[in-house]
Amino acid sequence: MxxxxxxxxxxxxxxxxxxxxxxxxxxxxxxxxxxKLIRGLHLNCSLSGDxxxxxxxxxxxxxxxxxxxxxxxxxxxxxxxxxxxVQKLLRFIKPDYVVHELAYRDFSDFEKNIEVQLTACGxxxxxxxxxx
Numbered sequence: 001m002x003x004x005x006x007x008x009x010x011x012x013x014x015x016x017x018x019x020x021x022x023x024x025x026x027x028x029x030x031x032x033x034x035x036k037l038i039r040g041l042h043l044n045c046s047l048s049g050d051x052x053x054x055x056x057x058x059x060x061x062x063x064x065x066x067x068x069x070x071x072x073x074x075x076x077x078x079x080x081x082x083x084x085x086v087q088k089l090l091r092f093i094k095p096d097y098v099v100h101e102l103a104y105r106d107f108s109d110f111e112k113n114i115e116v117q118l119t120a121c122g123x124x125x126x127x128x129x130x131x132x
Contacts, residue, residue, distance in 0.1 A: 001038070001039070001040045001041070001042060001097075002028070002038045002040070002041050002042070002093070002095075003041075003042040003044075003101070004020075004024055004041060004042065004043055004044060004045070004046075004089070005042070005044040005045060005046035005076055005077065005078060005079075005101070006042075006046075006076065007023070007024055007027060008020045008023065008024065008045065008046045008047065009046050009048060009052075009075060009076060011023050011049070012048075012049030012050075012052045012053055013049055014047055014049055015047065015049070016047070016083075017045055017047070017081055017082065017083040017085070017086070018083055018085055019047075020045060020046075020047060021081075021083065021085045021086055021088065021089055024089055025088065025089060025092060028092065028093060029092075035093070038093055038095060039095060039096045039097060040095050040096060040097035040098065040099065041090075041093065041095045041097070041098050041099065042099050042101040043081065043086075043098050043099065043100055043101065043117065043121075044077070044078045044079060044080070044081070044100070044101045044102055044117075045077070045079045045080065045081045045082075046075070046076055046077040046078065046079065047077070047079075048074060048075045048076070048077055051074050051075065052075060055071070073103070077103065078101055078102050078103035079102070079103065079113075080100075080102055080113045080114070080116040080117035080120070081116075081117050081120045081121070082116055082117075082119075082120050083120060084120050084122065086117075086120050086121055087120075087121060087122050090121060098121075100114050100117055100118070102114060102117065111125070
């Protein structure tokens, strides 16, 4: 399983989704034949380099778990891809499974985020209105 956001977080110089997609492609291509071992993706975008470069990497002993979690969320953003170039990534890796691992505040926000990412992937959100 390849988590695209985690991989993007290894390069704080990434500024755009296009940069991130190209970085992921380059990294996966460098795996050679081992790239075929990637059977699934946790698909999400994380462009947190500017924050990472400014963070002092120090928490005092009084920091709460909430403060620490806010820090993690600023790094591992779980945003939807909006750039259709993400389709190059899907075509190259050809995963058996794609998990749209996205952050959201409520179900409405999740629906919006998943729709944005699916559109970038060249897919449509399909919700059964009957609940079946």
